[in-house]
Every structure is written in structure tokens, then in C-alpha cells.
Amino acid sequence: MSDTTTATAAIERIFRDEYGRVVASLVRRFGDIDTAEEAASEALVTALEKWPESGVPPNPGGWLTTAAGNKAIDRIRRDKVRDAKHEAAEMIHDDTPHETTGVIADDRLRLVFTCCHPALAPEARIALTLRLLGGLTVAEIASAFLVQETTMAQRITRAKAKIKGAKIPYRVPEPEDLPARVGTVLAVLLLIFNEGYLSTGDGEPIRAELTDEAIRLARTLHELLPTDLEATGLLAMLLLTEARRGARVRGGELVPLADQDRGGWDRDLIREGHALVRQCLAADRPGRYQVLAAINAVHTDAPTAAATDWSQVVALYDQLVRIDPSPIVALNRAVAIAELDGPEVALAEVDRLPLESYHAWHATRAELLRRLGRSADAAAAYDAALAVCDNTAERAYLTRRRTQLSPKCESSSPEV
Amino acid sequence: MTHYLMAVMGAPVTADDFYGYGSKEEMEQSFAETGAFNDQLKADGQWVFAGGLAPIDKTTVVDGQGASPVVTDGPFLETKEHIGGFWVIDVPDLETAQALAATASKACRGVIEVRPFDGLA
Numbered sequence: 001m002s003d004t005t006t007a008t009a010a011i012e013r014i015f016r017d018e019y020g021r022v023v024a025s026l027v028r029r030f031g032d033i034d035t036a037e038e039a040a041s042e043a044l045v046t047a048l049e050k051w052p053e054s055g056v057p058p059n060p061g062g063w064l065t066t067a068a069g070n071k072a073i074d075r076i077r078r079d080k081v082r083d084a085k086h087e088a089a090e091m092i093h094d095d096t097p098h099e100t101t102g103v104i105a106d107d108r109l110r111l112v113f114t115c116c117h118p119a120l121a122p123e124a125r126i127a128l129t130l131r132l133l134g135g136l137t138v139a140e141i142a143s144a145f146l147v148q149e150t151t152m153a154q155r156i157t158r159a160k161a162k163i164k165g166a167k168i169p170y171r172v173p174e175p176e177d178l179p180a181r182v183g184t185v186l187a188v189l190l191l192i193f194n195e196g197y198l199s200t201g202d203g204e205p206i207r208a209e210l211t212d213e214a215i216r217l218a219r220t221l222h223e224l225l226p227t228d229l230e231a232t233g234l235l236a237m238l239l240l241t242e243a244r245r246g247a248r249v250r251g252g253e254l255v256p257l258a259d260q261d262r263g264g265w266d267r268d269l270i271r272e273g274h275a276l277v278r279q280c281l282a283a284d285r286p287g288r289y290q291v292l293a294a295i296n297a298v299h300t301d302a303p304t305a306a307a308t309d310w311s312q313v314v315a316l317y318d319q320l321v322r323i324d325p326s327p328i329v330a331l332n333r334a335v336a337i338a339e340l341d342g343p344e345v346a347l348a349e350v351d352r353l354p355l356e357s358y359h360a361w362h363a364t365r366a367e368l369l370r371r372l373g374r375s376a377d378a379a380a381a382y383d384a385a386l387a388v389c390d391n392t393a394e395r396a397y398l399t400r401r402r403t404q405l406s407p408k409c410e411s412s413s414p415e416v
Numbered sequence: 417m418t419h420y421l422m423a424v425m426g427a428p429v430t431a432d433d434f435y436g437y438g439s440k441e442e443m444e445q446s447f448a449e450t451g452a453f454n455d456q457l458k459a460d461g462q463w464v465f466a467g468g469l470a471p472i473d474k475t476t477v478v479d480g481q482g483a484s485p486v487v488t489d490g491p492f493l494e495t496k497e498h499i500g501g502f503w504v505i506d507v508p509d510l511e512t513a514q515a516l517a518a519t520a521s522k523a524c525r526g527v528i529e530v531r532p533f534d535g536l537a
Binding site: 117165168169 | 418509514530531532
């Protein structure tokens with residue numbers, strides 16, 4: 001790479017890291033997302049011209065915010081000359097210091113609540129959050145979610161038009177609404193992470209750009225709302241899941257928790273996650289994400305799969321079922337029950353759950369049936385799982401497991 | 417400030433089941449709560465207009481775009497649920513409108529669709 005390309009890549013990296021701060025600050029100041037985004041892009045052009053000569057300024061975020069603010073003012077002045085009715089003039093003066101803490105941190109918080117507003121469609125919340133807070137390009141978001149760039153661009157444009165037209169405000173919700181609204185934001189971050197962690201479609205089984213971004217945003221949210229235990233819990237859960245990433249896929253095939261090389265887990269992330277879980281436990285106000293984090297803490301605490309404290313895992317799932325009585329939680333609980341009370345008890349639990357379109361339900365049944373020696377039923381369950389599973393690494397794993405069923409029992413399966 | 421339409425959506429109702437309220441007491445209770453909500457809107461300067469609509473079978477569709485107007489028995493769209501009544505309010509933003517819609521929905525016993533006006537005549 002030439003020096004110019006290296007410099008450009010470095011500046012674009014900084015721009016992306018600072019994008020959320022810059023745009024959030026401009027949205028507060030000018031009250032308009034499009035104005036903020038256009039000004040931010042213009043500031044990037046200026047940075048690409050100037051920084052290779054002058055060097056990167058000591059506070060690049062502050063520099064970009066100031067430059068973008070000036071660009072926005074220039075634009076508003078030009079528009080004002082063209083159109084005397086333009087009302088944005090009063091927003092021109094802003095004495096807020098361009099620091100990377102304080103008000104600007106609050107700006108990002110304001111903007112994340114706007115992006116994740118319940119009045120927006122869920123897929124639009126995810127796209128807007130990645131675009132405005134994460135600084136991902138429309139093309140990057142489109143490819144991460146396997147939709148055409150024009151479709152994603154439309155989705156984002158429509159969401160921004162709704163924010164403007166319906167006047168969805170840029171503000172942190174009132175304290176009484178905060179838990180529910182934080183919940184919506186956390187759900188968006190978890191969806192972003194999950195799509196990265198178990199990607200749909202034929203591409204890469206893990207999309208690090210999504211998992212990394214979800215963690216970065218969860219860190220920001222935790223930093224901005226340090227006393228919100230559910231935000232703490234979500235960050236811990238994501239860190240403890242991310243810690244296992246390197247051991248989770250081998251040769252293009254998913255490796256289940258029990259078979260993972262625990263030496264390949266990231267100890268730093270585990271330490272950080274465990275510390276956050278301890279904070280949650282000390283506060284003793286459990287919520288969904290805190291319990292999920294605690295479950296992950298039990299797993300990452302065990303030196304070997306056999307050493308896992310399954311009674312603790314089941315106790316935590318019991319707690320989670322009381323908070324979230326969904327069949328998916330019950331399915332995960334049944335997996336832990338299999339370790340504690342055996343596959344027969346677990347299978348009875350699993351068979352009661354209305355999850356026939358969910359690949360993990362079929363995959364769980366298949367594994368339990370295999371352990372019970374019911375190979376024909378297991379084969380049918382693997383087939384059903386493969387029919388609805390769209391992650392390449394998981395498909396590879398399920399396919400191999402199916403072929404490894406005892407051939408003697410297999411022959412008794414009804415041929416179709 | 418922005419004007420929002422708060423439209424009450426629901427299935428067609430008749431006098432037989434007290435216009436969907438189930439009982440006379442429930443109907444009167446809902447009227448009283450809706451009346452109190454309206455008074456509050458007026459007191460807070462958020463009231464523009466509100467009213468309940470006649471049953472859907474009283475609807476007429478008029479298309480005047482052709483050479484001569486075409487008039488047909490309504491409604492325009494055959495759907496299971498229709499607008500039963502509406503408010504027009506004037507508030508700063510969607511969250512304020514949403515909060516009012518939640519109170520209104522409880523008072524009138526119906527789901528409310530909130531939609532901003534793009535312009536006012």
C-alpha cells in the first residue's frame with residue numbers, strides 16, 4: 001500500500017470511530033439528520049485533504065465536529081440566501097465546547113433513543129443505529145443483512161423521513177419511560193450481535209463487523225448509563241459470547257460449546273465480562289440480560305465442559321423463565337436439564353414446545369434422540385433442522401452429525 | 417408544534433351491544449373518561465377538533481375526477497376495521513402525541529392510529 005492509501009485508510013478509520021459523536025452532536029445542534037450527515041461527509045473530505053499534510057489533530061472527533069458544524073452553517077447560509085423563509089438561522093450559534101465527553105456523550109444517547117424508537121419498524125431501527133451511531137456505510141449494512149443496497153438505502157431514507165415527518169424527538173426518555181425504552185435499544189443491539197454471530201445466508205458464518213459494532217455500541221450505552229443493570233448485563237453477555245468466537249468455528253463447521261477448545265477462549269474478555277456480572281449480582285435486581293450474562297459466566301468459568309455447574313445453569317434458567325416465559329428460553333433450559341436429569345426428561349420438555357419452524361428446536365431434539373439411541377428419529381430431526389437452518393457453519397455441523405448416526409439403526413428408518 | 421390525527425380504529429358497532437362497549441355502565445364510564453380527557457386537552461391548549469363518526473354503513477363514496485361525479489355506497493375499502501372517531505391535536509412531538517393517544521385509547525376503549533399532518537389549510 002502506498003503512503004497515501006495508508007493515510008486515507010487511517011483517516012477513514014478515525015472518521016468511522018468518530019462518526020456517531022460527530023453526527024449526534026450535529027443532530028442536536030441543527031435538529032436534522034440529513035443536514036448532520038451531509039456536513040459530516042463534507043468534513044471527511046476536508047480531513048482527507050488536510051490531515052496527510054498537517055497530521056491528525058490531537059482531538060480528531062472535536063476537529064471533525066467543528067469542521068462539520070462550519071460546513072452545515074455554510075450550507076444553511078447559502079440556503080438562506082436562496083430562500084429567505086429558511087428558519088434554521090437561529091440554530092447557527094452554538095457555544096457547546098467540542099469535547100469528547102459530557103454533552104456529546106449525551107448527544108449519542110439521545111440519538112440512539114431516536115434510532116431505536118418504537119414508532120420505527122424493527123429492521124429500520126437496526127439499520128439506522130448502524131448507520132448513524134456505528135458509522136457503517138449503507139453498502140456495508142446492506143451486505144451484512146444480505147439485502148440490496150437500494151433496498152437498504154430506501155429503508156434508511158424512509159425511517160429518517162418518518163423521524164422528520166412524525167417529529168420523533170431527539171431526547172433521552174423521561175425516567176418513568178426509561179426502562180422500557182432502554183429495553184428497545186438493548187434488543188436492537190442484541191439483534192445486531194446475533195446476526196453477526198450466527199449469520200444467515202451463504203456467506204461467512206460469523207460477521208465480525210456486526211459483532212464488533214454491537215459490542216462497541218453496548219460499551220457506549222453502558223458508559224452512558226452506568227447504573228442501568230440491564231445495559232451492564234447485555235454488555236457482559238456479549239463479551240462472554242464474543243470471548244468464545246475463535247473456538248466456535250473450525251474448518252467451516254460450528255463447534256458446540258462442549259467440544260470447544262477452551263484454551264482458544266479470550267481470557268481478557270472473560271475477565272471483563274465476569275467483573276460486570278459480579279456488579280449485577282451485587283446489585284441484586286436481576287433482569288433478562290443480567291441472567292443471560294450470568295449463564296454465560298457459569299459456562300466460561302468451567303475449565304472443562306464436564307466441570308460445568310449445570311445445577312447453577314438450570315437455576316438461572318428457572319429465574320429467566322419467570323422473567324421471560326418464551327418457548328425459546330424453555331428450549332435452552334431443556335438443554336441444561338439434559339445435562340442434569342438426562343436426555344429423556346429433557347426431550348419430554350422439548351417436545352411440548354411450539355417451535356417447529358426454529359432450527360435449534362429440531363437440532364436439540366436430534367441431539368437428544370441420538371443420546372437416547374433413537375437413530376431413525378434423530379436422523380429425521382437432523383433433516384428437519386437442516387431444512388430450516390440457514391447458517392453455513394451450523395449446516396456443516398448438522399450434516400456431519402447426521403452422517404455419524406449409527407448405521408444399524410439408520411437402516412430401520414422409513415425410506416422416503 | 418405539529419398537528420396529529422388520532423384515529424380510533426375498530427370493528428363496526430351497533431346499538432345491540434351498546435356500540436361495542438358491552439354494557440350500558442361500561443359505555444357511560446367510557447364516555448365520562450373520554451369527556452375528562454377532552455377537557456384536559458382543552459385546558460392544556462392541545463385541542464383542535466374531535467368527534468365520533470356515524471356507523472360505517474352511512475358512508476358514501478364520491479369520485480369527481482371524471483366528466484361527471486360517480487357516487488357509490490361506501491365504504492371505499494371493505495375492511496374489518498374502520499375509523500370510528502378521531503381527534504386532531506396540536507403538540508410538540510410524536511412522544512407527546514403517543515402519550516396522549518395512550519390515555520385516549522384507554523378512555524375510549526379502542527386502538528388509536530397516530531398520524532402527523534403534513535400541512536394545514
